[in-house]
Amino acid sequence: MRIATWNVNSLNIRLPHLLDWLRGNPVDVVALQELKLVDDAFPHAELAAAGYRAVSNGQKTYNGVALLARRELSDVVRDMDGFGDEQKRVIAATVGGIRFVSVYVVNGQAVGSDKYAYKLRFLDALHDYLAAELDRHPLLAVGGDYNIAPAPEDTHDPSVWEGGILCSEPERRGLRRLCSLGLHDSFRLFAPQSGGQRFTWWDYRAGAFARNQGLRIDHWLLSGPLAARLRAAEVDLAPRRLERPSDHAPLVVDLDD
Numbered sequence: 001m002r003i004a005t006w007n008v009n010s011l012n013i014r015l016p017h018l019l020d021w022l023r024g025n026p027v028d029v030v031a032l033q034e035l036k037l038v039d040d041a042f043p044h045a046e047l048a049a050a051g052y053r054a055v056s057n058g059q060k061t062y063n064g065v066a067l068l069a070r071r072e073l074s075d076v077v078r079d080m081d082g083f084g085d086e087q088k089r090v091i092a093a094t095v096g097g098i099r100f101v102s103v104y105v106v107n108g109q110a111v112g113s114d115k116y117a118y119k120l121r122f123l124d125a126l127h128d129y130l131a132a133e134l135d136r137h138p139l140l141a142v143g144g145d146y147n148i149a150p151a152p153e154d155t156h157d158p159s160v161w162e163g164g165i166l167c168s169e170p171e172r173r174g175l176r177r178l179c180s181l182g183l184h185d186s187f188r189l190f191a192p193q194s195g196g197q198r199f200t201w202w203d204y205r206a207g208a209f210a211r212n213q214g215l216r217i218d219h220w221l222l223s224g225p226l227a228a229r230l231r232a233a234e235v236d237l238a239p240r241r242l243e244r245p246s247d248h249a250p251l252v253v254d255l256d257d
Contacts, residue, residue, distance in 0.1 A: 001028045001029070001096070001098075001254070001255045001256075001257055002025075002026075002027045002028050002252060002253070002254050002255075003027060003028060003029040003030070003031075003100075003141060003143065003220065003252070003253050003255065004025070004027045004029070004030045004031070004143075004236075004250045004251065004252045004253070005030070005031040005032075005033070005102070005143030005144055005145075005218055005219075005220055005250065005251050006018075006030065006031070006032055006033070006218075006239075006246070006248060006249075006250040006251070007032075007033040007034045007104070007144075007145040007201075007218060007246060007247075007248035008032055008033070008034060008035070008246050008248075009034050009036075009246040009247055009248065010034065010035075010036040010037075010246075011032065011035045011036065011037055011042075011043065011064075011066075012036065012037055012041075013244065014244075014245075014246055015043055015046065017239055017242055017245065017246070018032075019046060019047075019050055021236075021238075021239055021250065022050050022051075022052065023050065025236070025250075025252070026051075026070075027252065028069065028070050028071070028095075028096075029067065029068065029069045029070075029095055029098075029100055029141075030052070030067070030068040030069075031065070031066075031067055031100065031101075031102035031103075031143035031144055032065065032066040032067075032068065032102060033064075033065050033102060033103075033104035033144050033145045034063065034064065034104060034145065035056065035058050035059075035063070035064030035065065035066060036059075036060075036061055036062060036063070036064055037058050037059075037060065037064060038058045038059065038060050039056050039057070039058040041058070042054065042056045042058060042066070047068060051070055052068040052069065052070060053068070053069055053070075053071070053072065053073055054066055054067065054068045054069075054073075055067050055073050055076045055091060055093055056091065057078040057079065057088045057089075057090065057091040058088060059087065059088040062087070063087050063088045063089055063104060064088050064104075065088060065089060065090060065091045065102040065103065065104050065144070066091065066102060067091055067092075067093050067095075067100055067102050069093075069095045069100075071095050071096055072095070073093040073094070073095055074093065074094045074095075075092075075093060075094045076091070076092070076093045077091070077092045077093070078090070078091050078092075079091075080125050080126065080129040081129070082125070082128075083122075083125040083129070085122075087106070089103060089104045089105070089106070089122070090102070090103050090104075090126075090129070092133065094137070097139060098137075098139045098140075098141060098226070099133060099136070099137035099139060099140045099141070100141050100142075100143070101130070101133065101140070101141070101142040101143070101144075102143060102144055103126065103142060103143070103144035103145075103146070104144055104145050105119065105122060105123065105126070105144065105145065105146045105147045105148065106118060106119045106122060106147065107119075107147050107165070107166070108147065108165050108166070108171070109165065110164075110165055111163070111164060111165055111168050116165065119147070119171065119174075120170055120171070120174060123171070123174030123175070123177070123178070124174070124177075126178065127174070127177050127178055127181070130142060130178060130181055130183070131181050134181055134182060134183075134223060137223075138223060138225055139223060139225055139226055140183070140222070140223040140226070141220060141221070141222050141223070141226055142178075142183065142220070142221040142222075143218075143219070143220045143221075143251070144218065144219070145201075145217060145218050145248065146175060146217055146218070146219050147166055147171075147217050148166060148167075148171045148172060148174070148175045148217060149161065149166055149167050149172075149215045149216055149217055150172060150175055150176075150185060150188070150216070150219075151172075152167075154199075154215060154216035154217075155167060155215050155216075156199065156212060156213040156214055156215070157213070161215070166215060166217060167215075178221060179221065182223060182224050183221035183222065183223060184221065184222050184223075184224065184227040185219055185220075185221060186219070186220040186221070186222050186227070186230055186233045186253050187216065187219065187220070187233045187235075187251065189227060189230055189233070190230060190232060190233040191233065198216065198234075198235050199212070199214025199215055199216050199235070199249075200214070200215070200216050200217060200218035200235050200248055200249055200251055201214055201215050201216075201217050201218065201247055201248045201249075202214040202215075202240065202247060203247065204247055209240055209241075218248055218249075218251045219251070220233070220251060220253045222253075226255060229255040229256040230253065230254070230255060231254040231255065231256055232252075232253065232254040233251070233252070233253045233254075234251075234252055235249050235250070235251055235252075236249055236250045236251075236252055237249050
């Protein structure tokens with residue numbers, strides 16, 4: 001099984017990129033983030049023509065998440081029960097016996113800001129939500145834009161990023177708490193620290209992509225039984241090279257069937 005996660009940064013704008021990418025990359029399941037459209041505007045027909053069923057949890061202008069699959073998506077759940085939040089950042093569904101979650105963690109703006117405090121609350125709620133999901137679904141895959149670089153080697157220049165937003169210790173602690181549930185960072189498992197840097201996000205400004213000044217902030221976290229089936233994990237840079245691209249690139253993971 002091949003699965004991908006991709007922050008498309010506006011599905012309205014990036015739908016042609018997504019459809020072209022799916023034609024050349026026949027993945028089985030895709031987790032999308034930052035749709036920036038409501039559910040009524042979701043392009044079901046276009047995706048169905050490409051061979052994909054879809055469920056979404058959309059929001060006008062901001063946020064929004066979705067799951068696409070070549071097979072039926074069942075037991076669909078939107079949002080995190082018990083976490084009162086109007087922002088649409090979580091959707092879950094089961095495909096072929098595997099529970100998939102697409103998550104979009106808030107950026108947080110700046111350390112110490114109100115949005116940063118919300119980010120830490122969100123991570124706490126996500127921990128409890130995923131703990132319950134794991135109890136029900138031993139085969140769990142959580143893909144998304146976490147807006148957290150797990151370690152200094154996941155940034156192009158630690159001297160610039162360490163301690164700031166996306167790289168602060170409280171954010172990283174929140175991500176480690178998720179992993180402590182028994183979830184594994186798929187890219188880190190397949191490409192250990194000695195394997196070099198591969199990023200998933202590059203700022204639009206200052207030629208960051210051309211200079212490879214990026215961060216690894218998009219992740220597939222896999223439960224133990226799925227991590228044991230991991231065959232490959234890679235970032236596909238091709239969509240980031242297109243005109244008017246998303247600032248993120250897809251993270252693609254291969255699992256043994």
